[in-house]
Amino acid sequence: MIQECLNGINAAAGSEGGLSLVLGSFVILVGFWLLSLLVAYFLTSWFRKLAKRLAPDMDSNSLNAFLKPIKLLLLTTGFYLALVYLPLPAVIDSFAHRLYRSVVVLFLVWGIYNLLDNHSLLSDEARQRYHLDNTLVILFSRLARFIVVVLGLLVAIREWGYDLNGFIAGLGLGGLAISLAAKDALANIVGGVVLFMEKPFSVGEWITTPDSEGTVEEISFRSTRIKTFSQALVTIPNSMLSNAPITNHSRLGRLRIDLQIGVTYNTPQEQLIKMIEGIKELLQRHPDVIDEYTHVNLRQFGASSIDVEVTFVTPLGEGRSFRAVRNDIHLKLMELLRDLEISLAFPTQTLYLHGADKYGLTDNYDQQSRPIP
Numbered sequence: 001m002i003q004e005c006l007n008g009i010n011a012a013a014g015s016e017g018g019l020s021l022v023l024g025s026f027v028i029l030v031g032f033w034l035l036s037l038l039v040a041y042f043l044t045s046w047f048r049k050l051a052k053r054l055a056p057d058m059d060s061n062s063l064n065a066f067l068k069p070i071k072l073l074l075l076t077t078g079f080y081l082a083l084v085y086l087p088l089p090a091v092i093d094s095f096a097h098r099l100y101r102s103v104v105v106l107f108l109v110w111g112i113y114n115l116l117d118n119h120s121l122l123s124d125e126a127r128q129r130y131h132l133d134n135t136l137v138i139l140f141s142r143l144a145r146f147i148v149v150v151l152g153l154l155v156a157i158r159e160w161g162y163d164l165n166g167f168i169a170g171l172g173l174g175g176l177a178i179s180l181a182a183k184d185a186l187a188n189i190v191g192g193v194v195l196f197m198e199k200p201f202s203v204g205e206w207i208t209t210p211d212s213e214g215t216v217e218e219i220s221f222r223s224t225r226i227k228t229f230s231q232a233l234v235t236i237p238n239s240m241l242s243n244a245p246i247t248n249h250s251r252l253g254r255l256r257i258d259l260q261i262g263v264t265y266n267t268p269q270e271q272l273i274k275m276i277e278g279i280k281e282l283l284q285r286h287p288d289v290i291d292e293y294t295h296v297n298l299r300q301f302g303a304s305s306i307d308v309e310v311t312f313v314t315p316l317g318e319g320r321s322f323r324a325v326r327n328d329i330h331l332k333l334m335e336l337l338r339d340l341e342i343s344l345a346f347p348t349q350t351l352y353l354h355g356a357d358k359y360g361l362t363d364n365y366d367q368q369s370r371p372i373p
Contacts, residue, residue: 032078
């Protein structure tokens with residue numbers, strides 16, 4: 001076909017008035033080349049002004065990626081018109097016409113493909129207007145790009161006279177077979193879409209699931225990665241995660257902390273009252289404790305200790321760590337107990353032996369201090 005085109009051009013140049021036809025064709029080609037440069041210049045200037053107003057952070061690569069299809073489309077149009085201007089055989093004209101229509105479709109697909117990039121103006125506008133998560137924007141962007149490419153290829157192939165009805169019907173049967181074979185993968189993708197839409201958690205938040213607990217590291221289309229507090233990386237399929245109960249600790253706003261302090265039974269009642277009042281005062285003065293939810297009570301008489309229950313609430317967010325608050329309160333409680341000379345209890349047993357005097361033993365036998373023979 002290329003050789004026939006060259007032969008047609010040579011024949012046109014050798015015919016009467018052929019030189020003027022070739023020069024006219026060359027002028028058309030050069031004119032469209034200059035037009036492509038001018039259009040690219042003015043569009044670049046316009047796009048940069050639009051980007052500064054709508055998306056100041058958008059880089060120049062996005063602009064260049066959108067302008068390239070327009071520039072090449074103008075060059076292709078000039079080449080096509082220059083070729084049609086010549087008196088070429090009908091078969092060459094038909095081939096050039098089909099080729100030009102196919103190239104126009106592909107360039108149009110290229111421009112829309114770049115426009116649907118997750119960093120384009122369109123994606124930024126959708127992200128801001130509908131408050132979409134960045135991962136969801138990437139998902140929609142890739143899905144839309146795939147659809148545009150498939151439709152563009154089908155239209156371009158149809159330009160060459162191919163019947164696509166049987167091909168589309170085959171795609172339907174093939175798609176059914178693939179969907180049955182990859183139902184788990186599709187379920188994970190659907191689960192990922194549900195997570196993106198409902199947003200039960202985001203990257204960096206602390207969550208608890210029935211199987212793991214930790215910080216969300218990554219949310220992809222198929223799975224979610226959670227880094228546990230032991231620094232293990234757990235990957236959970238989205239289909240399981242979308243159907244499981246999830247506790248998002250990072251969005252609580254406040255967290256209740258429960259402590260239990262066991263003191264020895266030989267602690268005087270007066271000291272016990274002072275300890276309870278001292279803990280209440282300690283919590284009231286602490287800057288990271290919400291006073292209205294503070295409770296300090298004698299809970300129970302345990303097997304080896306008198307148990308005092310301490311409940312308080314600490315706010316989360318803004319750089320606060322409940323572990324740091326809990327650690328600070330623990331240290332202050334130890335200091336308070338030391339000042340009141342109150343001992344913490346630990347599991348002990350007191351063994352009473354009948355007839356201890358007969359064997360030279362005391363009436364009170366401490367299992368922890370002396371072993372039983």
